Amino acid sequence: MKLLELNNVTVSFPSPDGTMLTALEGMNLSVNKGELVAMVGPSGCGKSTALNVLAGQVTPVSGQVHLAGQPVEGILPSVGYISQADTLLPWRTVLDNVALAMELRGMPKKERREAARDLMAKMGLTGFENNYPRELSGGMKKRAAIARVLAVDPAILMMDEPFGPLDALTKEKLQDEILTLWESTGCTILYVTHDLTEAIALADRVVLVSQRPGRVVREYPIDLPRPRRVMDVKFLPRFVELEQAIWHDLQTELRRGEGEP
Amino acid sequence: MKRTLAKVSPGVWTGIALVLALILWEAAAKAGHVDLFFFSCPSQIWAEFLEMLADGTMAIHLSVTAKEAGLGLLLGGVLGTITGLTLGTHPRLSRALMPLMTGLNGLPKLAMGPLIIIWFGLGLKSKVIMSALMVFFIFAFNLYSGVLSVERELITAVKLLGGTRQQVMRKVIWPASIPWLLTSLRTALGLSISGAIVGEYLGASKGMGWVLAASSSRFDVGRVLCCVAVIVVIVVLGDCVVRLLERKLLKWR
Structure with a gap:
């Protein structure tokens, strides 16, 4: 199809x-x-x-x-779009970055954080929920960016x-x-x-x-x-x-x- | 020895220099090298301060000035921030209005004082407006630059995630502007007080500016310097508060 x-x-x-x-x-x-x-x-x-x-x-x-x-x-x-640029919002923790797309769709805080935690686990980012993007390596930032677009099931x-x-x-x-x-x-x-x-x-x-x-x-x-x-x-x-x-x-x-x- | 000296925080050096200067001044005054009538001396200023504190003059005038400057800072800050954000997000509007803004900023704002007193009277209003005028452009220009410096990629990314114009404003442009807002606040703090004081200087019956005007016309140098010192200390304390705020709000940097 x-x-x-x-x-x-x-x-x-x-x-x-x-x-x-x-x-x-x-x-x-x-x-x-x-x-x-x-x-x-x-x-x-x-x-x-x-x-x-x-x-x-x-x-x-x-x-x-x-x-x-x-x-x-x-x-x-x-459409889930991932570019070469680092587009995580630097003032948000990784968890809130991953939850961003859900937040834009009006999902309640508790639910979206829970979903974001699951996505982070899936992308091997557990333990970095409360870190800021600048504290992550390039590879981890990419993983977080992927988790962020996966959140809305594109x-x-x-x-x-x-x-x-x-x-x-x-x-x-x-x-x-x-x-x-x-x-x-x-x-x-x-x-x-x-x-x-x-x-x-x-x-x-x-x-x-x-x-x-x-x-x-x-x-x-x-x-x-x-x-x-x-x-x-x-x-x-x-x-x-x-x-x-x-x-x-x-x-x-x-x-x-x-x-x- | 060198290493231990390097470890001392710069603030301590500032304190030491200040204390030394005060001691030198006091000693010179005591030895008769400084004319107390024109220059006063630290102990006299301190006595003046205690007296003003005891008889309540300090509290009365300081609270008046603080209220004027605070309201002015709030008014100028809010209007300036809204103006800066609006101009930053509307390129066509900013092309039309920026030259006007730059021109208005070039006005000698303190020289506007007499006019403002004529327009808004001798009361609180004219001082608040004076103080707001002093800080408005700082916020407007800083926030304008702040919006323009937001990385386009971040905006695009949030739009691609389904963000509306309003969401882009709230979740990207606004948080990215916070550092600029805090920088503006630090600069504006002292200027808002200057605005209020100049307003009082020109026409008032209360406030630190009025005390300054009244005491200098009586050649009461001790009281003038006492008021100046109090204002300086307040500005420095305010700056410390904003810096604390910066550390808390900008820990992501």
């Missing part, structure tokens, strides 16, 4: 010098319910723009966007290079946690990254986006066994094969970009 659909979507912005800059042009993408899709592409190719369109933050010039059959207009609370999780600034070990641990989360809950995830290894290790399907203006160049079904662990899967011969194939197309895309004025 198609949960999310981008149909021939074009997005343009006014650039600083006054001309219009086309970020996406005729982009088609669909994500099925329960699927984990990764979008990769050269930096500045409009991956994040696509995500912002899907989250209702950016309105396309033309084309249709549908979530669960409904046209997307404005920000959707049923229809889809959209992650925009969520682990970008973290060190390799923390990153891999969090990737495994995403896999566990996805496997245990059956949620739908759209994951934007420029890290090909990460994309292949996590996804059911990798979508390669072209140089700007972004459109989908090709899609690659990832037929690696599940359940996966990043550490185990990335040394499989099939993994290397896939990586080479996608890397080759990505290189072509990059060169095409350099050739242009």
Whole structure:
């Protein structure tokens, strides 16, 4: 079942010098319910723009966007959005940060705190309820941010290079946690990254986006066994094969970009 | 030796310097190097203080000034905060009004005193307005900068979690502005008292400013300096209270 659909979507912005800059042009993408899709592409190719369109933050010039059959207009609370930036509110304890989305929906204090405690336990944050974000490591902040969006049981999780600034070990641990989360809950995830290894290790399907203006160049079904662990899967011969194939197309895309004025 | 000296808190050094200065002043006065008529001396000022305390003048005038400055601080602070928050969250409005605000802030506020007395009379009202005028712009400009410095990502994140405009205001912009509010409060504390005192100086029958005006016209330097010292101590104490508040409210930093 198609949960999310981008149909021939074009997005343009006014650039600083006054001309219009086309970020996406005729982009088609669909994500099925329960699927984990990764979008990769050269930096500045409009991956994040696509995500912002899907989250209702950016309105396309033309084309249709549908979530669960409904046209997307404005920000959707049923989308759980996790960006690269650290967006925990620094003046709130971790517990109250995790409870924030529930608070915005008017859930009573006692209930939301209880739910937040459960979510924190799920993300391995027990014992840090009363700490402030500045007291947490980068990885823990990310876990708290994930717990915060999980609180409202989103229809889809959209992650925009969520682990970008973290060190390799923390990153891999969090990737495994995403896999566990996805496997245990059956949620739908759209994951934007420029890290090909990460994309292949996590996804059911990798979508390669072209140089700007972004459109989908090709899609690659990832037929690696599940359940996966990043550490185990990335040394499989099939993994290397896939990586080479996608890397080759990505290189072509990059060169095409350099050739242009 | 050096290490133990470094451990002494800076406050202690301030105290020592102050006490030394007072001792020096007193000694010079006692030795006849200081003309008591013009400069008084610490023991005389202290005696003056005890006298004013005993006959109730201190309580009467201090409470009048405190009330004026307190109300002025409240009025100017609340209006300034609302103005700053509103301008910060409405870019079009702020583009239109900021030049006006900057211009008005350039007014010599103390020189407005006589006009304010003419407009609002010799009573409490004119002093409260004087004091509010002194602090209004501090709050307005600080809170305006505070709103502009809120990280856009935090606002976006809360909107994406389903936050309405109002919720973004209450749960992001307002808490992010608290440090700016406290900074404003610290700066405004002394100015609100100055405003009240200048108001009293210009036309009143009560208050520390009136005592200052009356005593200096009688060349009663001891009483003038006594009042000045009391005001300084009150401002310093107020600052300590705000700092305590800062430590409590901003422990997340």
